[in-house]
Amino acid sequence: MSAIALLLVGLIAMALGYVFYSKFIAERIYRLDPNYRTPAHSMRDGVDYVPTNKFVLWGHHFTSVAGAAPIVGPAIAVIWGWGPAFAWVVFGTIFFAGVHDFGALWASARSRGQSVGMLSGRLIGARGRSLFLVVIFLVLLMVNGAFAAVISNLLVSTPTSVIPVWGAILVALVIGQMIYRYNMKLLWPSLGGVIVLYTLILIGNQYPVALPDEIMGLSAKSVWILLLFVYAAIASLLPVWVLLQPRDYINGLQLFVGLGLLYLAVLFGAPELVAPAFNQELPADTPSIVPLLFVTIACGAISGFHGLVASGTTSKQLDKETDARFVGYFGAMGEGMLSLAAIICCTAGFATLTDWQQVYTAFGTGGVTAFVQGGGTLLANGLGLPAELGGTILAVMAILFAGTTMDTGLRLQRFVIQEAGELAGLKVNTLIGTLIAVGVCMALAFGAGSDGTGGMVIWPLFGTTNQLLAGLTLAVITVILIKLGRSPVYTLVPLVFLLAMSIYALLVQMGQFYRAENWLLLGMDVIILIAALWVTLEAVIAMRKGRDPAEQAFEAQP
Structure with a gap:
């Protein structure tokens, strides 16, 4: 089968989903109000709460949620064949991810920019909120620890990416000044930023930068991880307009250039999909497609981390409530388009089926x-x-996405720490919260791995935990809709499906960890399962109470 057909079917389906389905959700279910005063205006502080142009905010939201996951998940999942991966990415993007991301952004914006974890306290109870925050903290710990390891591996294996990756930070700082300090329109900073970024890619391709194998007793991977956490800590302390927004925005533009190149290569090259639609010759020990497909591909179909970003940083920058459709739902579309490109690269980018099979020798192979x-x-x-050069462009794309996720992830982890301190009656300031977040991530990275890659130790639980979080976020949104007397079916169906698949996967993994005598992951698996079931029970109780006439926050201007 031609990759062109797969590309066109996927893109057309997503476009129709945005034009028609997201409009229906915006007008009939979430009922966006163009006159609603968002937290970016009512709580403006110039640091976290900043009214932002919807295109810039889309860039922040999309690149923060993208990371390496929409590439890694599909690149692993095609071991079952391109058919299931393609169907889950397209269907999940339209009916699951778009509604989830959009809903989390809307709910948070209507609640003074509170995270979905804190929002759950008022809607499903204090116990549910506390357990929700535990799941959120573990997801952020996994993301920050693992993505640092992924980026360091790519910087070591692809030294041609070093100059453009770190040079992108300077590009973002300049763009931030041009837009916010000098009030320049987006066109010229955008064009200039993309041109400089791709010039840096050409320079990096000519002048690779490789660290020595050992520096002061530390491996090259360890040094990169230390530098990444220092950078992420500084970035999370700066006002969002200085670095976070412009960096994410330019990376969003870079995505469209990168995707454009890949899609043009498919159209002009007309490659065939050498991998089977349904792989009947699976390597030994490949797990069952159900439920593992639905937790292996998270970002690109639906991901709980998206809800954290939507309700953590994005909601605090939403200029108009009506922008939530473009930022939230179309942000999910960007993830879907990236995952679609990953599926094509990993199934049509090989000369023969034998070449493909030599890479996909076991579950977990493939990836970036x-x-x-x-x-x-x-x-x-x-x-x-x-x-x-093509490899450098794609490696830079993957690293920049993972880096922006770390930027946002560390800031979100600081928010969670501050919210937990608030619940305990303690005031945790920004600096202390950031230091605690970095300290915990570094403890995991170097305490569980000699070269700083300890974040990968708990990564096997990320897929299931992340999808459980998506289900719990949908539960909060569903409670809101029921209290408002609106139809909950559009969030309830994805909610039930995700919880069923995620809990099933946790039980499967529990058996694997027990047989492998991996007591750390087994213990975490049990904790996550208990927390998820408890929060779900609290949510069901809240849903059964039905409509609540006293619930005004989501209907009227506060």
């Missing part, structure tokens, strides 16, 4: 490496780009 390798081949065959 397959994406970079396959995508580089597509760019070379379709557009004539040198394979090394």
Whole structure:
């Protein structure tokens, strides 16, 4: 089958979903009010609460939620064949992710920018809120620890990416000044930023930067991880307009350039999908497609981390409530388009089925490496780009997305720590909250791994925990809709499906961890399962209470 057909079907379906389904959700279910005064205005502080142009905010939201996950998940899941991965990405993006991200943003914006964890306290009870915050903290710990390891591995394996990756920070700082200090329109900073970024890619491709194997007793990976956490800590302390917003915005533009190149390579190269639609010759020990497909592909279909970003940083920057449709739902579309590109790269970027099978020798193989390798081949065959340059472009894309996720993830972890302190009657200031967040992540990174890659130790639980979080976020949104007397079916159906698949996957993993005598992951698995079931029970109790005429926050201007 031609990759062109897969590309066109996926893009057309997502476009129709945005044009029609998201409009229905915005007008009939969430009922956006263009006159509502968002927290970005009512609580404006110039640091976290800043009214933001919807295109810039889309860039922040999308690149914060993207990370490496929409690439890694599909790149692993195609081991079952491209058919199931493609169906879950397209269907999940339209009916699951868009409604979830959009809803979390809307609910938070109507609640003074509170995170979905804190919002759950008023809607489903104090116990549910406390357990919700535990799940949120663990997800953020996994993301920050694991993405630091992923980025360091790519910086070591692809030294041509070092200059553009770190140079992008300077580009973002300049763009932030141009937009906010000098009030320039978006056009010229955007064009200039993209041109400089891709110039840096060309320079980096000519001048690779490789650290020595050991520096002061630390491996090259360890040094990169230390630098990444220092950078992320500084970025999380700065006002969002200085670095976070412009960095995410320019990375969002870079995504469209990168996706444009990949899609053009598919159109001009007309590659065939060498991988089977349904793989009947699975490697030994490959787990069952149900439920593992639905937790392996999270970002790109639906992801609980998106709800944390939507209700953590994005809601505090929403200029108009009506912008939530574009930022939230179309942000999910961006994830879907990236995952679609990953599926094509990992199934059409190989010369033969045998070449593909040599990469996919076991479950968990593939990943970013397959994406970079396959995508580089597509760019070379379709557009004539040198394979090394194509690989550099895709590696930079993956690293920049993962880096922006770390920026936002650490800021979100600080918010969770401050909210937990508030519940305990303690006031945790921004600096202390950031230091605690970094300290916990560093303890995991270096306490569980000699080269700073300890974040990968608990990564096997990320997929299930992340999808459980998405289900719990949908539960909060469903409670809101029921209290308002609106139809909950559009969130309730994804909620039930996600909880069923995620709990099933947790039980499967529990057996695996027990047989492997991995007591750390087994203990965490049990804790997460108990917390999820408890929060779900509290949510069901809240749903059964039905409509609440006293619930005014989501209907009227406060």
